[in-house]
Structures are given as structure tokens and as C-alpha cells.
Amino acid sequence: MSYYDTEATYTIGELAREFSITPRSIRFYEEQSLMNPARTGQNRIYGNKDRVRLKLILRGKRLGFSLAEVKKLFELYDSNPDSAVQLKTMLQLTEQKRAVLNQQLEDINTLMSELDDVETRCREELSELRRGNIA
Amino acid sequence: MSYYDTEATYTIGELAREFSITPRSIRFYEEQSLMNPARTGQNRIYGNKDRVRLKLILRGKRLGFSLAEVKKLFELYDSNPDSAVQLKTMLQLTEQKRAVLNQQLEDINTLMSELDDVETRCREELSELRRGNIA
């Protein structure tokens, strides 16, 4: 919104390469109303905002959200929440997500320490092997 | 393995209820060679080990692993790794998983702080509304 905004643009192929996905995926996200890029005739033109959106979609996916869920989060974030009801449902939703994320944190931590165990055992056995231990 | 092992057993329905899934899912995991419970005639009988396995499967799913991936992890964990080659591939795999988990941790943290932002903004607006602010 600044006077001389750095308005970079991208083609679908450029974005696809940058994020290591296919153009098909990006078009699919648009089909699901997760994006709405500008056009130059037939061709899609993506701006910085679109690029950020795409980033958010992919982060959501990494966290196990479905595209439908990501869409809901977008709508929440985009909507200028006027009514107290909307604000409250919004708070409820963030609480839900927070719970899921906390569970994931827990899961990750336990898995991490388990990986630690496996690794140390592996390394021990390896050094035993190197010492020429046959048993 | 103790003398008098607390060998609890469970039916498929019991496990399903405990973990809030359907018997169908449990049978499916077996079909995919993720479990292999004992039988009493036709009926499946699950022991403590099986119950732990199921727990691990569900944790894996929460973390976004496919059943095939979970299976691989099981095989890794179960295999008595004798050769140095196996040990090394094992270390490689744990490294890969660790990278994914770290990425997820990063994602979760940023998402968490974003949720914080949304929440505080919501609460502010709500208290404004309560003060009778119309604008």
C-alpha cells in the first residue's frame, strides 16, 4: 500500500519451482478458492500476497491441515469480525487449533527422544563392529 | 517377560472404544501388516504389545505419517540390525525424520504466535464492544 510498492509478480511456473510443487497443485488451490490471482488475458499473475498465501497453504499442509481447514482459517483471518458472536467463535477455533498443536508438540518431543535412543544404540553397535567384535 | 506378567487382553471393540476409532480401522492396520494379533478361533485377541503398537500408529498419524511410513519405522525398530549397512541406513532415516520434525516444530511455533496475535486482537475488540463502542 506504499507509494512505490515493490510489486513483484510471478508466473505459475516460477512459484511452482520456488516451492517445489507442480502448477497443477497451484491451480487446484485456486479451484478450491484458496487463492484468486490476477490475470493477464488467460494467464495467471501472482503478486506478493498470493505468494504469501501459497506459503501459508503449504505450512498448513505440513501441519496436517486439510485444504478445507486452511480455507476456513483464511476466511477467519480475512473476515473483518464485527459481531461479538463471530469474535467468540474465532476464539473457540483458535483454542481448538492450539490444542491440536500442543498435542503435536508432545508427540514430537516423545518421538524425538525415541529417535535419540535409537541413534545412540546404533552408534554403539557400530563402534563395536569397528572394534572387530563379532559376537 | 516376567514370571507373572500382567497379560491383559483386549477385544477389537474395546481397543476401538479406548482410542475412539472404529474396529474397521484396526482391521485395516492389520491388513497393512502393521499389527498381527493372536486369535481365539476366528476372533482377534490383543495384548499389551498390540495396544502399544496401536498407540504408536495413531501418534504417527497425528504427526502426518502415512501408514506405510509407520510400517517402515516399525520394521526398522523391530529388525535386529546386524550389519553396519543396516545401522547406517537406520541413522540416515532417523536424520530424515528429525528434519521433518524440526520443520514441524518451527511451523507450530510461528502458527502459535500468530494465534496469539489473533486472540489478543479479538479480545480487544470484544472489550471495546462491551464498553458500548459502536464505531
Added chain:
DNA sequence: ATAGAGGTTTACGTTAACGTAAATTGCATA
């Protein structure tokens, strides 16, 4: 002028992870 690289739409195919229905079985209880 033609070839090639990228873009477009339309539409059908694919995979994972179950859901769901049908038909059967065994056990316990009214």
C-alpha cells in the same frame, strides 16, 4: 514459417485410509 517452451481448460485416472453394507458365526440370555 516453424519449432519449442510455457501457459490455458477440460476431463478422466489414481492412491490412501478408511466407510458401509451384506452375509455368516458364536455366545449368552430371556
Added chain:
DNA sequence: TATGCAATTTACGTTAACGTAAACCTCTAT
């Protein structure tokens, strides 16, 4: 003995998130 509950197998249906193919346009380079 009949009824109902929980288990079983077999098999087809379903949804999400794309993959893939066909047929087309448009620009640039040779």
C-alpha cells in the same frame, strides 16, 4: 429355542489432493 450382541470375511463405495493426458493458444528464437 429364539433373540440379540459382538465378532468375522468379502467386497464395493467414498473423499481428498492431486496426476496425467489431450487439445489448444501465444510468444520468442531460429
